[in-house]
Amino acid sequence: MAARRGPARGPTGARFERRRRAAAAMAEEPPEDGAARTLPSLRQLSRGLPFGRSHGRLGISASGRLTLPALCSQENLDAQKTAFVLRKAWTLYSVTPLYGFRRGCLRDYARLLSAFIAAEKQKGLAVEVGVELDIKVALSSLADLRGSELDQAGLLVQLSSRSRASSRNSEDKLLWSGWFCSMFGDDLSENVPENFTCLPLFLTHGAESYTALVGSWFQKTFDCCFRRLAISPLNLSWMVAMWAGYKLERAASAVELVFSMPRLSHPLDISYAIHPEDAKALWDTVQKTPGEITQGEVAIFMDCLYAHFHRHFKIHLSAAKLVKVSTGIASAHCDGIVKILHSQYLPGVLMLLTELAISQIQ
Amino acid sequence: MDETVAEYIRRTVLKMPRDEIKMMLQKWGFLSEAQLQTLNFHQQKDNISQEVVQLCEVNPLNSYFFLDNHIYQNKRMWSVYQMKKSGEEEEYFDIADFKKKFKGRIRSALKNVTITFKEYEDNAIWIRVAWGTPHKKPNQYKPSYVVYHSQTPYVFISASVLKSNLPLLCQALIVASNYRDIREMELRSHSLNSLKDIVFKRYSQNFQTYSPKPVQGWNVEAENADRRIVHENRSVKERIHRLNQESFGCGPQPKLEFAQYRLDTMFKSDPKMDVLDKKEPFRCLVKFSSPHLLESLKSLAPLGMADAPLSPLLTCITHKARNYFKIREKKESFVSP
Numbered sequence: 289m290a291a292r293r294g295p296a297r298g299p300t301g302a303r304f305e306r307r308r309r310a311a312a313a314m315a316e317e318p319p320e321d322g323a324a325r326t327l328p329s330l331r332q333l334s335r336g337l338p339f340g341r342s343h344g345r346l347g348i349s350a351s352g353r354l355t356l357p358a359l360c361s362q363e364n365l366d367a368q369k370t371a372f373v374l375r376k377a378w379t380l381y382s383v384t385p386l387y388g389f390r391r392g393c394l395r396d397y398a399r400l401l402s403a404f405i406a407a408e409k410q411k412g413l414a415v416e417v418g419v420e421l422d423i424k425v426a427l428s429s430l431a432d433l434r435g436s437e438l439d440q441a442g443l444l445v446q447l448s449s450r451s452r453a454s455s456r457n458s459e460d461k462l463l464w465s466g467w468f469c470s471m472f473g474d475d476l477s478e479n480v481p482e483n484f485t486c487l488p489l490f491l492t493h494g495a496e497s498y499t500a501l502v503g504s505w506f507q508k509t510f511d512c513c514f515r516r517l518a519i520s521p522l523n524l525s526w527m528v529a530m531w532a533g534y535k536l537e538r539a540a541s542a543v544e545l546v547f548s549m550p551r552l553s554h555p556l557d558i559s560y561a562i563h564p565e566d567a568k569a570l571w572d573t574v575q576k577t578p579g580e581i582t583q584g585e586v587a588i589f590m591d592c593l594y595a596h597f598h599r600h601f602k603i604h605l606s607a608a609k610l611v612k613v614s615t616g617i618a619s620a621h622c623d624g625i626v627k628i629l630h631s632q633y634l635p636g637v638l639m640l641l642t643e644l645a646i647s648q649i650q
Numbered sequence: 651m652d653e654t655v656a657e658y659i660r661r662t663v664l665k666m667p668r669d670e671i672k673m674m675l676q677k678w679g680f681l682s683e684a685q686l687q688t689l690n691f692h693q694q695k696d697n698i699s700q701e702v703v704q705l706c707e708v709n710p711l712n713s714y715f716f717l718d719n720h721i722y723q724n725k726r727m728w729s730v731y732q733m734k735k736s737g738e739e740e741e742y743f744d745i746a747d748f749k750k751k752f753k754g755r756i757r758s759a760l761k762n763v764t765i766t767f768k769e770y771e772d773n774a775i776w777i778r779v780a781w782g783t784p785h786k787k788p789n790q791y792k793p794s795y796v797v798y799h800s801q802t803p804y805v806f807i808s809a810s811v812l813k814s815n816l817p818l819l820c821q822a823l824i825v826a827s828n829y830r831d832i833r834e835m836e837l838r839s840h841s842l843n844s845l846k847d848i849v850f851k852r853y854s855q856n857f858q859t860y861s862p863k864p865v866q867g868w869n870v871e872a873e874n875a876d877r878r879i880v881h882e883n884r885s886v887k888e889r890i891h892r893l894n895q896e897s898f899g900c901g902p903q904p905k906l907e908f909a910q911y912r913l914d915t916m917f918k919s920d921p922k923m924d925v926l927d928k929k930e931p932f933r934c935l936v937k938f939s940s941p942h943l944l945e946s947l948k949s950l951a952p953l954g955m956a957d958a959p960l961s962p963l964l965t966c967i968t969h970k971a972r973n974y975f976k977i978r979e980k981k982e983s984f985v986s987p
């Protein structure tokens with residue numbers, strides 16, 4: 289019996305039954321030994337993360353421990369609806385809660401945003417000089433993109449163009465997309481008053497100028513604040529350890545870590561790519577409890593990789609900056625850019641990113 | 651003048667940065683100084699290129715194709731090939747014979763090619779080949795370049811994307827130069843001169859001499875060392891510096907941009923750590939890249955980011971003349987086949 293974990297309690301002391309059910313839904317199957325082992329609740333999950341929700345400080349908490357969603361249940365996610373997420377490079381932002389957002393008014397918001405963009409273009413802040421573009425705005429809800437019932441459904445914003453010069457039947461060209469999402473982001477949503485909508489993670493794909501336009505409209509309309517979400521080397525190492533351990537049916541791409549030593553007189557970049565089977569084999573011997581990762585295990589995994597490298601090259605990789613990690617599941621860059629390759633692991637990846645976003649907000 | 655040639659000249663001039671056009675046309679050497687004087691470089695690039703085409707039409711058709719050579723100087727990837735002679739006979743190198751045999755061999759396999767030669771002062775023969783197909787004219791925008799120093803068995807090739815023509819190119823080279831065989835070395839770079847430095851051994855080599863005392867008056871400190879600290883770790887720093895010199899030599903390093911290692915070695919860990927202990931290799935691919943890789947590696951130990959001496963896998967790059975490696979385990983040390 290996992291007595292080490294107490295029942296889930298929020299800051300007000302109330303229990304959170306719904307979250308336990310969510311946690312149960314998250315795990316793939318009950319523990320094999322049949323013992324009535326309490327699945328660690330989400331509360332514990334978030335508290336333990338080095339992504340740093342503990343008391344709002346970014347950093348490693350003493351019990352850095354994360355429970356993996358492993359293979360998240362597929363019923364919640366329609367692969368077709370979420371296909372747009374895959375294989376694109378998304379730039380990450382954290383967003384503070386939106387005030388006064390009404391789910392029923394999406395069409396009105398689309399109209400207002402469209403008018404705002406047109407007005408900005410009139411002002412001379414044209415996004416593309418010399419090109420006559422009609423920008424069409426579409427807002428839609430992504431009911432499937434949420435973790436638990438406590439999460440808000442995702443919100444997708446798309447900017448398309450129809451060139452005035454082309455014929456009436458020409459197709460709209462998608463110029464830019466951005467979506468708000470909360471994947472098990474309950475830690476934030478339970479603490480906010482009424483009238484606030486929590487969608488802490490914002491992902492964009494497309495020109496920076498459009499991101500600025502959409503961002504400033506949301507900021508003005510819902511009194512929220514956007515900030516670029518950087519990913520620290522520590523968090524990148526968590527991601528690579530976690531993703532290297534996932535099983536993939538087909539031959540996957542290598543587990544790659546990219547290090548940079550920018551401050552040398554001749555900057556040096558090192559790409560360290562490991563065969564995915566070998567990386568998984570190493571991680572499997574490091575990870576002691578299936579379904580759970582600790583900070584210590586991530587550190588050992590990284591130390592093993594550093595040691596193997598040092599044995600050959602006599603270079604201390606730990607002295608370099610980890611800037612990018614890439615696996616068959618997903619890749620992440622320290623500037624806050626991710627690419628997700630597998631719909632099966634989408635919830636897990638989004639959950640991590642939501643955590644990062646929330647810790648940046650708090 | 652052939653329409654495609656005129657177009658080629660016009661497009662190539664347009665690709666040049668405006669402030670470098672004059673210099674590149676001079677280097678090209680096709681137009682005389684007098685002709686260059688007549689050009690107005692202060693007008694639109696479109697007009698400049700038109701004027702250049704008009705001037706070229708006056709000249710006899712000859713080696714104008716080397717015009718694009720100077721634009722892509724450092725963007726092209728060069729590979730090094732080594733040729734092997736059949737016997738010991740020293741044959742007198744006849745350039746006319748070489749050109750004839752080279753052209754003959756290529757043309758016997760492929761009709762639609764453009765082959766141009768140019769000789770430079772340092773005994774280098776440059777060959778430019780534009781490839782076509784039986785049904786298409788040669789593509790002037792993706793040529794292969796070959797640089798051959800006739801007194802050496804080395805050839806530098808920048809193949810371009812049409813890799814299927816590489817075997818034919820290699821064959822033509824050995825036929826023309828009277829060699830028996832040609833093989834590709836594991837050495838690639840954007841800097842042709844650095845490749846030449848390495849294979850012709852024109853860099854300062856690391857001689858294994860023992861110097862009991864460091865040279866007086868020379869500064870051990872790294873760039874960002876604190877000037878107030880005079881004696882700290884002086885002996886350590888001197889030792890690192892000396893070991894670095896031994897590994898890399900004293901002079902400037904040839905300029906390479908990357909090195910790649912395919913590791914097929916075992917993963918060895920501290921038994922206490924209770925981790926992976928497989929009997930199969932831990933397969934990795936490591937790539938180093940830098941604007942100046944060797945200087946970068948040389949700076950690591952003094953800054954504390956690496957041990958001194960640096961691994962021989964890295965320090966052997968110049969004297970083994972390779973930057974692509976496959977490393978297998980062999981008892982206690984590493985071998986690269």
